[in-house]
Amino acid sequence: MANHDLESRTTLLQRFWGYAGAVSVRTKILGIVLALVLLLGMGTTFQVREVYQQSLIRQLEERSVSVARDLAARSTDLILINDLFALHQLLEETLANNPDVRYGFIIDDSGAVIAQTFGEGFPAGLVDSNTISPLEHHQTVALETDEGRVWDTAVPIFDGQAGTARVGLSEESVQNTVTALTGQMLLTVVIVSAIGIAAATFLTWVVTRPILNLKQAAEAVGHGDFDQHVRPWAGDEIGELTQAFNVMTVDLAKAELERREREQLRTQLLDKVITAQEDERKRIARELHDETGQALTSLMVRLQNLNQQILVPELKPQMDDLRNLLAQTLDDVHNLALELRPSALDDLGLVAALERYVKDYNEHSRVDVDLVTIGFKEDRLPPPVETALYRIVQEGLTNVARHSQAKTVSVLLERNNGRVRAIIEDDGMGFNPQSTMKGDRLGLYGMRERAELLNGELIIETKENQGTTIFVEVPF
Amino acid sequence: MADRQTYIQPPRILKEAMRRLFLLLFPVVGLLVACSTTQSSAVINLSQLEPLPVEVPTEVTPLRVAVAAIISPKDTLDSYKPLIEYIGERLDRPVELVQRRTYAEINDLIKSGEVDLAFVCTSAYVIGAREFGMELIAAPQVRGETVYYSYLIVPADSPVESMADLRGQVFAFTDPLSNTGRLYPTSLVQQLGETPDLFFGRTFYTYSHDDAIRAVANGVADGAAVDSLVYEHAMERDPDLVQKTRIIHRSPAFGIPPVVISPHLRPQHAAELQSLLLEMANDRAGQAALDAVGFDKFVSINDDAYDSVRVLERAVTPES
Numbered sequence: 131m132a133n134h135d136l137e138s139r140t141t142l143l144q145r146f147w148g149y150a151g152a153v154s155v156r157t158k159i160l161g162i163v164l165a166l167v168l169l170l171g172m173g174t175t176f177q178v179r180e181v182y183q184q185s186l187i188r189q190l191e192e193r194s195v196s197v198a199r200d201l202a203a204r205s206t207d208l209i210l211i212n213d214l215f216a217l218h219q220l221l222e223e224t225l226a227n228n229p230d231v232r233y234g235f236i237i238d239d240s241g242a243v244i245a246q247t248f249g250e251g252f253p254a255g256l257v258d259s260n261t262i263s264p265l266e267h268h269q270t271v272a273l274e275t276d277e278g279r280v281w282d283t284a285v286p287i288f289d290g291q292a293g294t295a296r297v298g299l300s301e302e303s304v305q306n307t308v309t310a311l312t313g314q315m316l317l318t319v320v321i322v323s324a325i326g327i328a329a330a331t332f333l334t335w336v337v338t339r340p341i342l343n344l345k346q347a348a349e350a351v352g353h354g355d356f357d358q359h360v361r362p363w364a365g366d367e368i369g370e371l372t373q374a375f376n377v378m379t380v381d382l383a384k385a386e387l388e389r390r391e392r393e394q395l396r397t398q399l400l401d402k403v404i405t406a407q408e409d410e411r412k413r414i415a416r417e418l419h420d421e422t423g424q425a426l427t428s429l430m431v432r433l434q435n436l437n438q439q440i441l442v443p444e445l446k447p448q449m450d451d452l453r454n455l456l457a458q459t460l461d462d463v464h465n466l467a468l469e470l471r472p473s474a475l476d477d478l479g480l481v482a483a484l485e486r487y488v489k490d491y492n493e494h495s496r497v498d499v500d501l502v503t504i505g506f507k508e509d510r511l512p513p514p515v516e517t518a519l520y521r522i523v524q525e526g527l528t529n530v531a532r533h534s535q536a537k538t539v540s541v542l543l544e545r546n547n548g549r550v551r552a553i554i555e556d557d558g559m560g561f562n563p564q565s566t567m568k569g570d571r572l573g574l575y576g577m578r579e580r581a582e583l584l585n586g587e588l589i590i591e592t593k594e595n596q597g598t599t600i601f602v603e604v605p606f
Numbered sequence: 607m608a609d610r611q612t613y614i615q616p617p618r619i620l621k622e623a624m625r626r627l628f629l630l631l632f633p634v635v636g637l638l639v640a641c642s643t644t645q646s647s648a649v650i651n652l653s654q655l656e657p658l659p660v661e662v663p664t665e666v667t668p669l670r671v672a673v674a675a676i677i678s679p680k681d682t683l684d685s686y687k688p689l690i691e692y693i694g695e696r697l698d699r700p701v702e703l704v705q706r707r708t709y710a711e712i713n714d715l716i717k718s719g720e721v722d723l724a725f726v727c728t729s730a731y732v733i734g735a736r737e738f739g740m741e742l743i744a745a746p747q748v749r750g751e752t753v754y755y756s757y758l759i760v761p762a763d764s765p766v767e768s769m770a771d772l773r774g775q776v777f778a779f780t781d782p783l784s785n786t787g788r789l790y791p792t793s794l795v796q797q798l799g800e801t802p803d804l805f806f807g808r809t810f811y812t813y814s815h816d817d818a819i820r821a822v823a824n825g826v827a828d829g830a831a832v833d834s835l836v837y838e839h840a841m842e843r844d845p846d847l848v849q850k851t852r853i854i855h856r857s858p859a860f861g862i863p864p865v866v867i868s869p870h871l872r873p874q875h876a877a878e879l880q881s882l883l884l885e886m887a888n889d890r891a892g893q894a895a896l897d898a899v900g901f902d903k904f905v906s907i908n909d910d911a912y913d914s915v916r917v918l919e920r921a922v923t924p925e926s
Contacts, residue, residue: 206680211705252655259650
């Protein structure tokens with residue numbers, strides 16, 4: 131039970147901190163100032179009030195003793211000679227001359243009230259509320275009455291032989307004074323609070339303005355604007371932060387410049403590499419076709435001739451083998467050249483080259499490829515664009531064959547409005563981009579690079595067991 | 607989207623401290639509240655007035671004894687208390703001491719029977735005996751005498767030597783009916799062919815002889831006439847006071863202030879009281895009571911001892 135209790139209290143505390151922390155700096159400072167002023171003000175007010183009240187009540191108590199003693203002294207003879215009228219006059223004068231005195235009365239030595247200021251009748255229980263023995267100097271008792279607290283003092287008259295004098299002083303004026311004082315002090319607290327809030331508001335403005343400026347500048351830098359420079363307001367910690375920020379911005383601008391340069395170089399390098407690669411391929415393909423192919427063809431012809439000139443029938447099978455081998459080799463070399471760089475790509479264009487490739491692919495793999503081209507009636511595309519698209523589709527289909535275990539792949543090639551779009555979609559098992567092997571990632575990366583070199587973009591959508599789709603779009 | 611931490615956890619130690627603080631505050635606050643309450647719990651309603659209980663007369667009627675305002679009421683109470691208590695014990699009856707401001711008031715009480723026994727001034731007896739049958743039952747004996755005098759006193763450093771020197775001065779009388787305190791000094795003035803209201807610059811009444819002595823001692827009055835018994839008693843009790851005064855004249859002897867009874871008192875009681883007083887000196891308690899008032903004993907006295915006062919009274923026209 132206790133644990134659960136502690137837990138719930140803890141989370142309450144956490145929630146409180148959560149709310150308290152999220153409040154703006156201005157509100158925090160205002161809250162602190164206000165809380166402090168109120169705490170100090172209230173604390174001081176009530177402390178002073180308590181002390182003042184106690185002091186006034188002490189004085190009231192003392193006054194009740196002195197008034198009672200005076201009354202006792204003056205009433206002695208009057209009581210002894212039984213001058214009740216003068217006694218009553220004395221009581222009335224005591225009441226009139228002492229503003230806090232609420233009542234006064236004289237009790238004779240047998241306990242009967244012989245003079246009093248209440249007029250007709252006397253409050254019940256008042257006589258017995260303060261009893262004193264003749265040996266005492268005085269006795270003061272705080273009585274709770276319907277008019278508030280009354281300090282009642284009893285003084286023996288002539289050592290009790292003539293009776294007892296009783297006087298009651300009301301706390302009312304004391305309470306009124308204290309209340310007035312409390313009111314004034316609270317008013318002061320309110321005024322000071324108002325001043326405090328005004329000062330705190332100004333203070334927060336002074337503190338938060340540079341912070342807000344910094345925030346805006348930071349956001350601008352985040353969006354790439356490195357020209358931000360914030361002027362420091364003061365020499366304090368925030369000023370130092372501002373200076374550090376400015377230095378950082380300058381460094382960031384420099385770094386950004388370097389990055390752009392490096393990026394440019396990288397792009398140039400990549401372009402160069404790809405171009406070199408393509409040129410190399412083109413050269414090799416041509417050489418294969420022109421030189422090696424020609425050589426093999428001429429070999430074929432010579433072998434044909436030789437075959438016709440050979441009369442020995444036992445040599446015929448060997449001759450046939452040679453011819454087959456040669457034919458095969460010729461075929462392989464042709465395919466190799468085609469794979470390296472299809473001449474169709476240079477001579478007939480992207481669509482023709484792709485149709486060729488797809489036909490070849492369908493023959494050699496289990497996957498069914500469906501090629502659709504739209505909008506390719508007019509002239510050709512720029513060679514880098516054709517090359518890039520060809521290589522991308524080639525890489526894509528290679529991946530499908532190697533990894534996806536798909537049954538069908540559809541390739542859509544669309545050209546309109548100055549843009550070429552290619553979509554390669556397979557129904558294979560997809561892949562998880564995070565867990566793809568490094569080598570294969572490089573292949574995907576290469577595809578994207580080719581597209582981006584031409585200011586295009588490449589997007590891959592894939593999910594495990596849900597196939598893969600590659601979008602490419604390149605302007606021209 | 608990564609989870610963003612939306613709050614900062616306060617350190618565990620702070621949480622613990624806050625919890626302990628709250629637990630501590632509650633009893634402290636409770637204690638403060640309890641201490642601030644006052645001791646008396648019953649509320650008295652000052653605006654709701656009830657009639658005071660009527661004094662039930664005691665079953666046994668007390669003996670009421672009056673003492674005239676020869677000395678101040680407090681001193682009278684102190685001096686006569688043992689005597690009063692002695693009488694009460696001897697009679698086995700509650701005794702009440704009655705005092706009034708003036709001799710006339712006491713005389714009225716004696717006349718109406720509200721007072722049974724009284725110690726009165728000489729001139730008050732003379733008047734009372736004449737007017738309503740105030741009866742003499744005894745007289746105190748002081749220093750062997752049953753007479754007393756009127757002392758004319760002035761401040762010790764005053765150049766005044768006789769009543770004639772007090773012309774235009776401030777004079778203190780004691781009681782309008784007082785023999786020594788007013789009648790005698792008035793007769794002195796009359797012997798000079800004057801009346802007090804024209805002779806003196808200012809006069810006032812102190813209503814007791816020891817206050818008259820005080821008035822002269824303090825210089826409030828330039829002269830006064832006081833009871834010799836009171837003066838001599840004051841010399842023993844408060845010599846510093848008396849030393850500030852000086853006697854410039856002593857009157858002829860007058861009968862000492864007697865003990866009287868009301869005409870309404872029953873003869874048995876009167877006789878009882880008389881024998882009590884006359885035998886008082888014979889026992890220890892009685893002697894102690896007598897010492898307190900400064901009397902040797904009580905003796906019988908004849909009415910003609912007061913004739914000199916009657917003469918004086920007749921001679922002096924009383925102020926009405």
